[in-house]
Amino acid sequence: MNTHNIAVLSAMLIRAGFEEGIGYRLLQRISFTPAAFILIEKLQKNKDLLTCQLYFERNGTEYACGYYDVSLIKGIVMPERSLNNINLAELDLAMDVIDWQFKADSESFRLDDELTWKREKEIAEAVNQLARLSATQDGKHFADALKLKYWLGSGLEELVGNLNAIRAKFEISQRVYFIEGEGISVDEAYRFLLNRWMEKKMQAKRREKGKEALNDKTEPQGEGLSKGLLLKKRRSKSRRIKQ
Structure with missing residues (x-):
């Protein structure tokens, strides 16, 4: 087993913001010498949950991590309602x-x-x-x-159904690459996802306001059109009576 390779990978991931114990988790998987594997790391940031999927591939006796996918599920707090x-x-x-x-x-x-x-x-x-x-x-x-x-992640998925459709409504994700052993940190990725989440929230509010404005415009026009048609019918009927 190439312990030097595991040490290099561990150091790279710890610099990126992953926990110290990641080295042992790597060792457990590498001991099976798979051609490739995925390591899932969950990190709590304030009230938010970050899920990172790190992708590893073997080349000869060494493994490399070229990238990881990081996803944010914003802290879910229920209102007093x-x-x-x-x-x-x-x-x-x-x-x-x-x-x-x-x-x-x-x-x-x-x-x-x-x-x-x-x-x-x-x-x-x-x-x-x-x-x-x-x-x-x-x-x-x-x-x-x-x-x-x-x-999510409780092992109950087969009983409660596929959560991926629900997850898509609340989750924002991004792929982060390592180039020559260096990449942006988990904290930097978290700040980037927070910004995207705020942008998504603002877009949803703008769409909702647009729908409300459209409803406000169409309702009076519909009423006016109905009144105009009714008035036209009455005038037409009045002319026929006079004739």
Whole structure:
């Protein structure tokens, strides 16, 4: 095993802002000598989650990391608001205390003792409230946000469905390249994604204002057109009576 190569890769990634323990994670994968592999690193930045997928390829006895894809999911915070008799902030808190990691078995489980499956009862209640939220357009937005916040990477994807469609609405991503062992840092990539997120948010607001302005313009015109046609019909009818 080429330990010098692992040390060089580790140093490069640590300079870019990844954690010190990345060297051991590299060692574990390289010990299988794959032709290529992906290393996923999750970093917490304030209330935001950065997910980095680092791509490695083997050339002879050495591995190289040419680039990584970094994605930002902006911190999801529920407002103090109720929809369909469900308080969003309270549901967020209830989901926060649940252990969402999938468990294959439990030594204490007994179906006749609810205390041994208290977690599953709480999960069922949260899922029921999410379904009720999703029944409205506004509620669906918040339900999707909560699903992404707590279910992404939990191992529950096969039970809750594909989260990629939901993820696309809340996530911004960028590819970062390493050239001769150097590249922009994770912090720099984070600031860049924050700027893109703000831009996306402002564009969404402009589109919403444009729709409102269009509705304001079309409604009076529609009323005027209807009144004009009605007046024209009355005049035409009046001429026929006179004749």
